Amino acid sequence: MRGADDTTTFQFDGEPIAFRAGQSVGAALIAAGRLSWRTTRVGERPRGIFCGIGVCFDCLVVVDGRPNQRACLTPALAGMTISTQSGTGWTP
């Protein structure tokens, strides 16, 4: 059922995440209680927001099929489909 919720959520690994206007994807994820969403390429260790200002590239997600997007800099938009990224996000 499509309702008011649909205009203020994006999909994250198949689940709706609510956000406020102007919030970044990363901020919305943290507000929803998600602290990590990527694993490192070598040791598969958990990563989420570290610097929060676009420098460290730790918070990478796949946004509408595009890998290596920084959750901290990506404005949350209704209807986005976001998924966790494994490895480099690229298929060799």
Add this chain to the structure above:
Amino acid sequence: MSRVVVVGAGIVGAACAYYAARAEWDVVVIERDQVASGTTSRGEGNLLVSDKGAGPELDLMRLSRRLWLELADELGRDELELDEKGGLVVASMPDSLAALTEFAEGQRSAGVVAQPVEDLRSLEPQLAPGLAGGVFYPEDLQVQPVLATQALLAAAIARGAELRCGTEVLGFTSGGGGDRPIGRPLRLRLGDGSTIDADAVVNAAGPWGSLLGDAFAAPVPVLPRRGFVLVTAPVGPRVRHKVYAADYVANVSSGDAGLQTSCVVEGTRGGTILIGASRERVGFDDTLDPLVVRRLAAQACALFPFLREVPLMRTYRGFRPYCPDHLPVIGPDRRVPGLVHAVGHEGAGIGLAPATGHLVTAMISGALRSRRDPRSPDVLDGVDARAFAPERFASAVTS
């Protein structure tokens, strides 16, 4: 034991310290900042024969390449991240391919392996279609410059060398006392107020080598030539070789002070792609210039279209030690007996460091043995060292 003071703990200073320690000199390395904190950490770690035409610099590089491979055996290939990846020079248009082919012929006559490549994408599948052709240089190598510097210094220290960071050499007083094999040693004044006596002083201060030369009243015409490197987000092993456009060689050999960019693209062990290379003479101004970043990124995307979808993670920039004739300054300075220069390698310092350290050590040891004023030997290990002698600038910098 005779003492050599090496000024600068970049790759060249580290190599000089390593070979001097191996020759059983008492080695003290003095670095005003930190190990590899200058030019050494601002490049890509190129060990290129491909960008050098037949001549003394190519001879020096071929000697250095042999020494790098020896060092990999001795210090550990992984310690240096030495990678025999090979270089691929590509020409987009038929006329630039003709110039590249002629250049490669000259290199082949000097002993370089240079293989014409028609099907570029068999070597580099991600290259743009429609490029005219290229030449593959299997002898081009890469090292991680900071790791290599650390490994060389650690090996020197294991042989008794001393490293002092955080103080600089201000100049020298009159010669100090002591029973030294040649003449009187130089008494160096340091920034911390102390002095140190040295039978030989090696100027390995990179682009700041002209300042050190001035402090010794022995100027060398080394100028900073700024360069940017872009680093992408990790994409894994998508670029296999060092790939660069044929106009890179023309840019390297240009004396123009204005901005020049030519495309150099390569992958790293960490999975990022490094994109170079810009050249401009703007003093020691390290302002980030978005125009340079944009030009480099556009050129790289033209060569490797997949890069259009790859985020740029960061950029860094540094200063190559540039000499007007594009040759390093390696050898004793006649104006100050005991002072030996090892500067001015421009963008080739990582590649040329071992040969430089080897030559410098042979020069100071030879001078010591013969008990006469140090002077440049003519030919060492197949390299005509006269091409690098500081006195080639004598008419320009003395009088």
